[in-house]
Amino acid sequence: MSTQVAPPEVEKHPMEYLLRMDRIPHIWCPTCGLGTTVTALASALEQLKIDLNKVAVFSGIGCTGRVAGYMKLDSFHTTHGRALPFAAGFHIARPDMKVIVFSGDGDLISIGGNHFIHSARRNLDITVICVNNFIYAMTGGQVAPTTPITAITATSPHGCYEHPFNLPLLAASSGAVYVARWTALHIRRLTNAIKEAITKRGFSFVEVIAPCSTLYARLNKLGTGLDLMKFYHENSIIQHGANLSEVDIDYQSKIVVGKFVDIEKPTYLDCMNAGMKRKFGDKYKPYGGADGNN
Amino acid sequence: MKADPRNVLTGIHYLDGNHASAEGAIAAGCKFFAGYPITPSTEIAERFARRIPLVGGVFIQMEDELASMNAILGASWGGVKSMTCTSGPGFSLMMENFGLGWMLETPGVLVNVQRGGPSTGLPTLPGQADMMQARWGSHGDYEVIALCPDSPQECFELTIQAFNLSEKYRMPVLVMSDECVGHMTEKVVIPAAEDIDLVERVYTTKSPGETWPFELMGKGITPMQPVGQGHKFHVTGLTHDYRGYPVINAEAQDKNIRHLVDKIRNHVDEITRLGEKDLEDAEIIVMSYGISSRVVQPAVARARKEGIKVGQLRLVTVWPFPEKRVRELAGKVKAMLMVEMNMGQVYFEMERCAAGQTKCYLAPHPGGTVHNPEDIYKTIKEAVK
Numbered sequence: 001m002s003t004q005v006a007p008p009e010v011e012k013h014p015m016e017y018l019l020r021m022d023r024i025p026h027i028w029c030p031t032c033g034l035g036t037t038v039t040a041l042a043s044a045l046e047q048l049k050i051d052l053n054k055v056a057v058f059s060g061i062g063c064t065g066r067v068a069g070y071m072k073l074d075s076f077h078t079t080h081g082r083a084l085p086f087a088a089g090f091h092i093a094r095p096d097m098k099v100i101v102f103s104g105d106g107d108l109i110s111i112g113g114n115h116f117i118h119s120a121r122r123n124l125d126i127t128v129i130c131v132n133n134f135i136y137a138m139t140g141g142q143v144a145p146t147t148p149i150t151a152i153t154a155t156s157p158h159g160c161y162e163h164p165f166n167l168p169l170l171a172a173s174s175g176a177v178y179v180a181r182w183t184a185l186h187i188r189r190l191t192n193a194i195k196e197a198i199t200k201r202g203f204s205f206v207e208v209i210a211p212c213s214t215l216y217a218r219l220n221k222l223g224t225g226l227d228l229m230k231f232y233h234e235n236s237i238i239q240h241g242a243n244l245s246e247v248d249i250d251y252q253s254k255i256v257v258g259k260f261v262d263i264e265k266p267t268y269l270d271c272m273n274a275g276m277k278r279k280f281g282d283k284y285k286p287y288g289g290a291d292g293n294n
Numbered sequence: 295m296k297a298d299p300r301n302v303l304t305g306i307h308y309l310d311g312n313h314a315s316a317e318g319a320i321a322a323g324c325k326f327f328a329g330y331p332i333t334p335s336t337e338i339a340e341r342f343a344r345r346i347p348l349v350g351g352v353f354i355q356m357e358d359e360l361a362s363m364n365a366i367l368g369a370s371w372g373g374v375k376s377m378t379c380t381s382g383p384g385f386s387l388m389m390e391n392f393g394l395g396w397m398l399e400t401p402g403v404l405v406n407v408q409r410g411g412p413s414t415g416l417p418t419l420p421g422q423a424d425m426m427q428a429r430w431g432s433h434g435d436y437e438v439i440a441l442c443p444d445s446p447q448e449c450f451e452l453t454i455q456a457f458n459l460s461e462k463y464r465m466p467v468l469v470m471s472d473e474c475v476g477h478m479t480e481k482v483v484i485p486a487a488e489d490i491d492l493v494e495r496v497y498t499t500k501s502p503g504e505t506w507p508f509e510l511m512g513k514g515i516t517p518m519q520p521v522g523q524g525h526k527f528h529v530t531g532l533t534h535d536y537r538g539y540p541v542i543n544a545e546a547q548d549k550n551i552r553h554l555v556d557k558i559r560n561h562v563d564e565i566t567r568l569g570e571k572d573l574e575d576a577e578i579i580v581m582s583y584g585i586s587s588r589v590v591q592p593a594v595a596r597a598r599k600e601g602i603k604v605g606q607l608r609l610v611t612v613w614p615f616p617e618k619r620v621r622e623l624a625g626k627v628k629a630m631l632m633v634e635m636n637m638g639q640v641y642f643e644m645e646r647c648a649a650g651q652t653k654c655y656l657a658p659h660p661g662g663t664v665h666n667p668e669d670i671y672k673t674i675k676e677a678v679k
Contacts, residue, residue, distance in 0.1 A: 020528065020539075023539060053526075054522055056521060058368075068528065068530075074522065075527070076528075077530035077531060077532065078367075078531060082364045082391060085360070085365045086365065086367055086368040088354075088361070088365050089328060089366055089367065089368030089372065090368035090371055091372075092352050092365075092369060093326060093371075114357050115360075279347075283348060284347060285350060290373040
């Protein structure tokens with residue numbers, strides 16, 4: 001007869017109620033910026049005290065694409081680049097719900113680039129959190145539309161020579177009403193930005209500069225995850241309302257972070273309702289989405 | 295469930311097939327349309343856009359067909375009956391996320407008003423050459439439902455049917471129209487709302503935490519979990535288990551794919567709709583679908599006048615292919631003839647099912663216009679030689 005010793009009481013993770021614990025451990029590498037970014041979202045949701053039943057999260061494909069699978073919310077893991085149009089349809093059907101799109105830079109801006117600019121143009125009431133690690137990580141470290149010039153990737157083995165996108169400038173010029181950029185180091189400020197973005201009516205965009213030590217840092221000999229965090233610490237410049245044409249990120253350059261845009265503008269559904277009212281007068285019943293009771 | 299009278303334009307109308315499709319969708323309770331303009335399908339979007347504000351719904355012209363297909367899936371998960379329409383290259387672009395619709399088991403309707411292809415092909419002229427793309431156009435293994443209207447009246451009716459089937463089997467359903475039917479104007483009788491039967495979405499009655507998105511995987515169709523009510527479910531385009539969680543191995547793939555395929559294969563008889571005429575004593579059967587089934591009429595009438603016993607089998611549902619019925623008929627006749635506006639697509643399904651039991655003939659046509667009935671007549675004559 002063997003005697004069993006009761007396992008020591010394991011302290012529960014305080015965010016457990018927001019995570020699918022039956023899917024943990026996650027697939028992300030140690031020192032990846034996604035963990036802190038997801039924590040920032042979870043903290044933001046907690047601090048906002050919003051009804052979690054009324055929050056849905058959408059992602060596409062890639063490392064960041066897996067976020068939807070770990071958040072304990074109504075969550076949709078769609079195809080590569082398509083989280084935004086999927087979320088757009090969902091939002092229009094259910095404007096009573098908060099819609100959050102979690103997407104990587106390649107997913108959102110390369111294959112999904114067209115959806116990004118048009119979602120911003122329409123000012124759909126959607127929050128987009130873009131984790132920018134300058135590389136396609138899930139597929140093994142290929143060049144991205146954000147890869148800085150001279151950075152080495154698996155498909156830019158001689159150094160990237162394409163001009164990268166300046167994401168805050170792209171978002172703002174496409175029509176986003178809220179644009180911010182932080183790094184995975186700025187957890188508190190990032191959490192605040194996500195809170196503001198979720199609260200904002202309209203298309204809000206938060207770029208998160210995140211370390212990928214397995215691929216980006218390794219291929220470019222930038223050291224460990226900790227070294228990247230030190231780099232962010234020493235090279236981030238907080239500049240709220242910065243001139244967006246000057247916030248490009250060059251290879252190992254200074255990173256301008258902050259809240260860049262926070263303006264008011266009628267949303268897609270506001271505009272639709274106003275336009276139809278203009279045309280049809282009292283015959284038009286303002287559209288409020290599907291019956292919340294399904 | 296009956297249609298909502300507020301959505302139904304009851305009466306006798308003079309409509310083209312595309313307008314009739316839009317009316318069918320609205321009658322079915324469709325409240326969300328995401329589309330991208332492409333000839334010859336655009337009138338469906340245009341009519342929906344004109345009509346929907348006062349019916350209570352949304353039309354959105356998306357940035358492309360990829361977005362359109364995704365938007366209808368998102369809206370459908372939001373609890374709204376949703377559709378899109380397209381043609382030619384747009385159909386190719388929608389294929390990626392039609393696959394997502396199958397994987398997420400999401401209801402929705404896609405009307406493809408077929409034009410001549412490949413590539414840009416014949417934007418304003420008819421074709422029926424997307425039939426195999428409808429069947430196999432998205433990567434991977436699956437089964438589809440595709441309905442082929444042959445008149446504006448059927449554009450109305452089959453669009454409603456497509457919504458019903460999509461809700462019943464929890465999958466996107468195709469209406470494979472064509473430029474001729476889409477732009478042909480005829481009498482369309484829209485019945486009273488109480489005469490239109492609708493299949494409404496089945497939601498789980500279980501409480502959050504007691505159910506999974508695909509808990510009947512392998513056994514049947516799982517009632518959907520409503521969003522916004524605390525179910526906090528997850529669905530993914532990755533191979534997944536009954537929980538909706540990704541599982542990347544051969545065993546999970548086996549379960550997931552067999553489930554998707556079987557939900558159609560086990561219900562072929564229920565889904566199949568055929569138009570059968572003069573089959574009792576037929577020596578030769580002319581098979582066709584869509585506009586081609588109208589075009590065969592003069593040829594068949596002429597042959598029958600000459601005493602050739604020609605029967606007709608019209609495929610209202612081309613997919614799933616009515617395999618059992620075709621095998622059965624193949625054993626009784628001297629020849630089978632497929633008339634379709636392509637160089638041979640559904641013909642090969644007919645030939646496969648005939649399996650040497652009877653001679654098979656194809657009256658092909660590359661599209662751009664319909665067959666000359668003379669050519670069909672000649673093929674009938676050759677087949678009975």
